[in-house]
Amino acid sequence: MPTRKTRGPNARGGKAASPSSKTDTGKSKADTRESSARSTVSGPAAATRGRKPSPDPLLAKLEASNDLAASMPFNANKALEYGEIATAPQPGPIQEAPDPAATASTLTETSASNKVGDGEPQLGSNAAIAPLDRVRADSSGREMTTNQAVPVADNQHSLRAGMRGPALLEDFILREKITHFDHERIPERIVHARGSAAHGYFECYEPLTRYTRASLFAQAGKRTPVFVRFSTVIGERGSTDTARDVRGFAVKFYTDQGNWDLVGNNMPIFFIQDAMKFPDLVHAAKPEPHFAVPQASTAHDTFWDFISLMPESTHMMMWVMSDRAIPRSYRMMQGFGVHTFRLINAQGESHFVKFHWEPVLGTHSLDWDEAVKISGADPDFHRRDLWEAIESGQFPEYELGLQIFTEEQAEGFSFDVLDATKIVPEELVPVMPVGRMVLNRNPDNFFAETEQVAFCAAHIVPGIDFSHDPLLAGRIHSYVDTQISRLGGPNFHEIPINAPVAEVHNNQRDGMHRQAIHRGRVSYEPNSLAGGCPFQTGERGFTSFPQAEMESKVRAKPKLFADHYTQATLFWNSQTPVEKAHIVRAFRFELSKVQVRAVRERMVASLVNVARDLAQPVADGLGMALPPALPKALEQAPKPEVDNSPALSLMARPGNDSIATRRIAILAADGMDGKAASAVHAALVAAGAVPRFVAARLGPVRTAQGESIEIEVTFEITPSVVYDAMVVPCGRQAATQLLSLGHALEFAKDQYRHAKPILAIGSGRDFIEGAGIAFTLPSGDPDSGLIHASVEEIDAVLPRFIEAVARHRHHAREMDPPTV
Template sequence: MNKPAEYALRGKVSQPPQGATAKPENLDATASTITESNESEKNGSKAAPGENLNQGPLLKHRADSLGRALTTNQGVPVGDNQNSLRAGLRGPTLLEDFILREKITHFDHERIPERVVHARGSGAHGYFECTEDITSLTRAAPFAKVGKRTPVFVRFSTVAGERGSADTVRDVRGFAVKFYTEEGNWDLVGNNIPVFFIQDAMKFPDVVHAVKPEPHHQMPQASSAHDTFWDFISLMPESMHMIMWQMSDRAIPRSYRTMQGFGVHTFRLVNAAGQATLVKFHWTPVLGTHSLDWDEAVKIAGADPDFHRRDLWEAIEGGAFPEYLLQIQTFTEAEAETWSFDVLDATKIVPEELAPLRTVGRLVLNRNPDNFFAETEQVAFCTQHVVPGIDFTNDPLLQGRNFSYLDTQLLRLGGPNFHEIPINAPVAQVHNNQRDGFHRQTIHRGRVNYEPNSLAGGCPFQAGARGFASVAERLLAQQATSEPTKLRAKPEKFADHTTQARLFWASQTPIEREHIARAFRFELTRVQTQAVRERMVRMLRNVDEGLAARVAA
C-alpha cells in the first residue's frame, strides 16, 4: 500500500495530516481514551509529580471561542445568527433552515434530569496530600507515601432542595470527594453529619419522599417543616439521633469552608497482605467549624440564595484555598463486637473515646470549575467506586447506596458510558470489554471484545494480585445454629435508638440546646396535624424531658 499517495495533490505527494496516519507532535490528540493522555506506557507522563493530573484530560475538552467565528455543531460557518430563513421578508420560516433547527433543538435538550437528592450543589478542583504513613493499614493509592498528592474534585450540596433552591436552608449537606488515582477513581460520598435517618436502604425512598415537597401542591421547597416529613420521623424511632443533629446548628453551616464532612458508614482499609481494619472517615476544616444563627440564615436566603456557592467561588478566586484534614478512626472487628452499638448501623457514631481520631492527610481546593454544567452538574459520585485498599462493610444502608447511586447516574446522564464524561474519567487507563451504548466516546481497535481470548494475546488480562480484591469475610455464623440464614431482620444492637441521641443532647452547650429547642418548635408549629406533633413530643421525652417540655410549650 502507498499510503502517502492517498494524499496526492496536483500530481505531488503531500504528507498526511497529523493524527490521520502520521504520528502527531502532540500525543494527546490521538490517545485511545480521554484518560490515556496523562500518564501511560504509551504516552509517558504529561504532568510533573504533585500537579493536578486530571487537568490534562480536561484540557482537551475545553473550548475558547476568543477570536473565532460562529459555526454549527458540524463546524459549518454561520453567516447570520440574527434571522431565520424565510420565504420572503414577511413569509413563513422554511423547514430547510438547518441552522435554526439545530440551534433550537439543542436548546430544547440542554437540561438533564436533576439529582433526586443533592440537586443544589457547588464544586471545586483540588488535591489530597498524604501526611502520615498508613501503608500498614491500606494499600490504597492516595496513601502510598507521605507527600503524595492525588487530584480530586469535590461537590458540596444541600439534600432536599431542588436545583434553584437557597443555600442556607436547614438541611443536611453533601460532602462528596472524587479521588483520581492511578488505580481508578475512589468516591468518598459523605455528608456534614456523621449519621443518617435510617438503618436500611429499604427506607431510603420513603425518607426522601417524606422530606420532599408534598406531592398534592409541591410545597414547601427545601424545607422539612411540613406534615409528611414529621409524620414519617415520628413513626421511625431510628431517626431520633439524626433528627437531633438536623435541628442543631450543624444543619445551617456558615460556609462550606467551615463545614465538617463524614463518610457516615463504616468501611474497611485493606493492606498489601490482605489484612482488613474497620475505618470511619472524617473531614475537618482547618478554619474551624462554624454555623449560622437561624434568623441570620433566613435573612441570607432571601438576600442572597447563592451565599454558600458565592463564598466558595470567591474564596478560591481570591487565593484563600479551603483546606480540610482527613482524619480516620480505626478499630478491629473484635473491638467492635464489645461495644453496645453496631458499627454497621448508620444511625450511630463511634465515640472518639473508643477510637481516637488520627490525621492522615489534607484536602486543598485550589481551582474553580471552568463550566458549571460540564463539571459540577455532570460529575457522578457512586459509593461503589472504590480502589484496591478500600472495601465495604455489610452496612445495609451502604449496600443499598452502592446500587442506587449507579442506577441514578444511568438515568441522569443517559446511559452506562457516563464514566467517559471528562469530569468522571479516571486518570488510570481503562481496558475492558464493556462496549458500545449511548454516547460512547472510545474507539476500540481490533475484533476481540471478550475474555478469555487467544486472538488478542489474551488481552486485556486479569490483574491478579494487583487488582481489587474483596476482603475474605466469614459470613452467616448463625449457620451453625438453628436460626434461618435468609431473613428480613436487624441485629439486636440496632434497636437502641435513644442512647446516642441523649449523648448528643448532653454534649451541647446551653445556647446550642436553646437553638435545638427553637428549631423543633419552628418546625412543628408548621405541622398541621395535631397527632403528629403530639407523637413527636412523646419521642423527644425519650431523649430529655426538659427538651420535650420546651418544645411543647
C-alpha cells in the same frame, strides 16, 4: 506511559507480494494463503507458524494473528478457577503479538488525516484519560459556526421568504440552534440536586501501608487530584443554599489505581438503618405530592409523620435541628463518610474505618433567622462564598482524619458499627489525621463539571472495601443506577469530569454516547486473538475481603440496632447551653408548621426518650402538655461507654483564629471620619478580611476631611445577614444620617440580634444606642463582641476587634425571643 509503536517490515506500503511463489526447483506453485488473506471468511488449513514472514501485508496480518492464537493452545488459568486456589486470583496469561497488525481492527489504521490521527496507533493506551485540557474550548478570536463547523453568516435573523414572509423549514441553522436549546437540560439528581464544586488535591501526611494498600496513602507528600461537590439534600436544583438540611460532602479522588468516591455528608450518621427505607424517607421529606409544597424544607406534615414513626431517625434529627444544618460556609463544615468501611493492607488484613473531614477554618454556622433572610437576599450564598474564596486565592482546606479499629474492638462496643444511625465516639477511637485536602481551582463550566460529575458509593479502589452496613449496600446500587438515567446511559464514566487518570481497559462496549474507539476485534476474555489482553491482574487488583458468612438469609436487623435513643441523648448532653437552645428553637419552628396535632404530640413523645429538658421546652413552645414517652423498641439498652463527648459540639472547633474571607461592613454616610474608616479598612484587609463600605446609595460619600470614599454596595443589595461583622465610623453628621435610614437601623439590629461583632468608633456609638442596642449584656456584664473606641484608640483596639471577629459570634447577648 505507553510507547508509540509502528509497523515492522510487514508494514503497509512495503513491496507488493506476487500472486504466486516459486518452489525450490523453480517451478510455480499456487499459494492460496494470499487469496485467503483477502477474504474475511475461512483460511488455510496448513500450519503457518515458523514460516518466513510474508511481504504481503494482509497475509502477514493473518499469519501474525494465527501465530498469536497458536501461542495460547489452551486456557492455562481455567484449572485455577475452582476450589480453594481460586480465592487467590492469578494474573491472566498473555502473549505479545509478533506484529502490531495482529491485534489491529484494520490495516488501514496507518492512513492519516487531521481527523483520524497521525496513522501511528499507540498500543496499550487509552487517550481518554488525558487531562481536561483536551476538551476545554475557548472562542477568543474565532468565527461563529454551527455544530458542524459551518461558518454562520448571520446570527440575528431566521431565513424567511421575504422580509414579511414565513420562516422557511430549510433554515438548518435556526433549527439546530433551537433544537439544541430545547435539549440543554438533563434530569436533576433525585437528592443532592443543588450543589457547588471545586477542583483540588489531597496530600498524604505519612504512609498508611500498615492499614491499607490504597495508593493515595502509600507515601508521605503524595498528591492525588480531587473534585469535590457540596450540596443540600432535599431542595431542587434552583432552591436556596441556606435551607435547614443535611449537606452533601462528596470527594472524587482520581488515584493512580482508579477513582475512589467518598460520598459523604456533613453529619456522621443518617436517618435510616436499611436502604429499604430510603425511598420512603425521600418521599416523606420532598414537597408533598398533592401540591408540591414546601420547597427545600422538612417543616411539613409528611416528613414529621414519617420521622415520628421511625424512632431510629431521632439521633439524626438531633443533628439536623442543630446548627450543623445551617453552616456559615461549605468551607466551615465537617464532612463524614457516614458508614463504616474497611481498610485492607497488602497482607490481606482488615481494619474498620470511619472517615472525617475537618475544616481548617473551624466549624461555624448561621443563625436560623439569618439563614431565612439570606434565602431571600442571596439564595446562592454558599455557592458564591465558595467561588469567591477560591477566586481570591483563599483556598479552602480540610484535614482528613481516620478512626481505625478492629472487629474485636467493634464487638465490644455498646452499639453496632454497621448501624448508620450511630457514631463511634472519639473518646473510644480517636481521630488520626492522615492528610489534607486543598481546593484550589474553580470549574470552568458549571454544567460540564459540577452538574455532570457522577459520584457513586460503589467506586472504591484496592485497599478500601465495604462493610455489611445495610444502608451502604443499597447506596452501592442506587448511585450507579441513577447516573444511568440522569446522564443518558452506562457510559457516564467517559464524561471528561468522571474519567479516571488511570487508564481504562476492559471489554465493556457500546451504549449511548460511547466515546472510546476500541482498536481490534476482541471484546471478550479469555481470548487468544488479542494475546489475552486486557488481562486480569490477579491479587494486584481489587480483591474483596474474604469475610466468612455462616448465617441464614433473613430480613431483620441485629438487636443493637433497636437502641434508638442512647446516642441521641449523648448528642444532647454534649451540646453547650447556646446550642441546646438553638435545637429547641429548631424543633419548635419545624413542628409549629405541622398541621396535624397528633403528629406533633408523637414527635414530642419521642423526644421525651432523649431528654426531658429538651422535650419540655419544645412542648411549651407548641402549647401542649408534655406527653408520656413513646414505647422503646429496646427497653433496656446497654450502658454507653460515653455520656458526654465535647467533640460533638461545634464550639469544639473554632478554627485557626484567622479572619481571612470574613466579610465586614463599614457603614458609610456623609460626614464620617474618612481617615479613621480608611485605616480600619486597611487593617482588616491586611488581616485577610473582606471589608466593604456600605451606604444608602452608590457613588461618593463626603468625609469630614472633605474627601470622598466611593460606595460599592448598598443596604438594599447586601443586607446585614451577608456580613460577619460591622464597623460604624466616627462622625455625628454620619450617625444622624444613618439613624434616619430604616435600612441602616435594621442592619444594625440584625448584626446585634445575630450575635456578630460590632465596632463603634467615637460618635458612631450614637448610632448604635439610637438603634436601641445596649453596650452591656442583659445581665449587666460587658459585651465582648460590642466594642467602642475613640479615634485615638483605634490602633490599640483593632486587635481586640479582629479577635472578636475570629470568634464568629458572641452568643451571650442572645435572647429568645429577641428584644432588639
